[in-house]
Amino acid sequence: MITCKTSREIGGMGHPIKRKEDIRFIQGKGRYVDDIKLPGMLHMDIVRSPYAYARIKHIDASEALKIPGVVAVVTGKDLEKYNLHWMPTLMSDTQMVLPTDTVMYQAQEVAAVIATDRYTARDAKEAVRVEYEPMKPVVDPYKALEPDAPVLRTDKEGKTDNHIWHWEVGDREKTEAVFRSADVVVKEHMHIPRIHVVSIETCGCVADYDKVNNHLTMYMTTQAPHAIRTVIALVAGHLGLTEEKIRVISPDIGGGFGGKVPVYPGYVIAIAVSFLTGKPVKWIEDRSENLQADSFARDYHITAEMAATREGKILATRFKVLADHGYTDAAANPSKFPTGLFSIGTGSYDYDTAFMEADAVYTNKPPGGVAYRCSFRVTEAVHAIERLTDSMARALGMDPAEFRMKNFIMKEDFPWKSPTGWTYDSGDYHAGLKKAMEVIGYDDLRREQAEKRKKGELMGIGISTFTEIVGAGPSRDFDILGIKMFDSCEIRVHPTGKAIARFGTKSQGQGHETTYAQIIAEELGIPAEHIQVEEGDTDT
Structure with missing residues (x-):
């Protein structure tokens, strides 16, 4: 039974109030990136490779440039003149x-292709001719590690293989000793294949550079406007576009699921x-572009083992992962956790010995590693431990x-320290599972x-239990690009008792405007209907 701390008029937590954002959505008044139209705006479309691995021998844009309304065709050679042909990823790799x-x-x-309208840009894109020299792609991460595999990232000086990084956590020797003496050991090999988040709204942007004031306003479909602003500054700072001269605005977003965190080349x-x-x-x-070229999730090859007593007490687990990151490591993981939060994979169970290790590899695939539907790599971890x-x-x-x-x-015992270093602050897992079993009639089933x-x-x-690690903190453990x-949140209370609250977060359909208003109403006693919530703008 929920006890509300505020009156219904205040509308704090626990009260069933109408969602504040729904008024514009149900009337079709949401404002998305594609709704933004600026004077003199040009449109861009992108020529894409039909090959997974090929040398570019020649790009012929002459026919495209003859089409009325076509302004320019931009290639990597053009961007190279301004040192804009490479950019950092959120994992400090390059793309x-x-x-x-x-x-x-x-x-x-x-x-x-740049044109005065979208349809002309699309027609001109088809008129661009690219001559390729196809090469045999590497799509199997195991084969990518073989000694005779072609080195894919030749742009990296001294690179002699396709290995990206190695990571491990836990006590290897102690874990091996437990496994040697365990009564029962089980082992599973699993591949969690690539998936695409397929948000209803695809990615896009409107870039608006003001030459007079040397200021960029970037309207874009991003879940992380502040992080994106930092990356833009790292890419274009040498041209004078430093962070204080960049404003990123993320309007309404038609779904995110992690796929709208990365910085895509189109931006x-x-x-x-x-x-x-x-x-x-x-x-x-x-x-089609969204499905083929945007960041993917998963693509983890996992070998997992569990040791236990005959009586059913878990003693230890051991995980070995090969992560296929595609041609660059473009995940949005904290730098000290290249596997994301996979180390939560000891699950909800009470045992004190575990060892995990992972290796990442380059292949001829689009960048992978977005956090689809839960925090960084938690889905992979839960799948492994529960299987x-x-x-x-x-x-x-x-x-x-x-x-x-038996093993919860x-x-x-809370707070409880996991064998991979996480502190679980609280919980009652037995009561939770017991309640779920009662609700579904488990014994009858x-x-x-x-x-x-x-x-x-x-x-x-099927049964699965899930201890999620959520949020991006504390900051001593979580960063992007070392930041x-x-x-x-900034809250301003007006003389009339109304308030405006500005957040650094960005909703992708979770109802932040309603939830944040109710939290503030709970704490300050200002009616939720009188609290305006704004987010997704780096200038506020």
């Missing part, structure tokens, strides 16, 4: 904005063209719910399952 000689994955950006190309022409430039990708847990329960002949109950961290199997019918019952991550 091509436009290639000067080699394409590294299918649908990679090769050239950009930087639009900025470069606006910088050179002094005119606003709009780029909106289509669905192991089910396997061990089967090996011991125990019910999977009973096995989990006890309520009285098991009886039904047994009866059906007697008849030769199959009926599956500590944080979120902030």
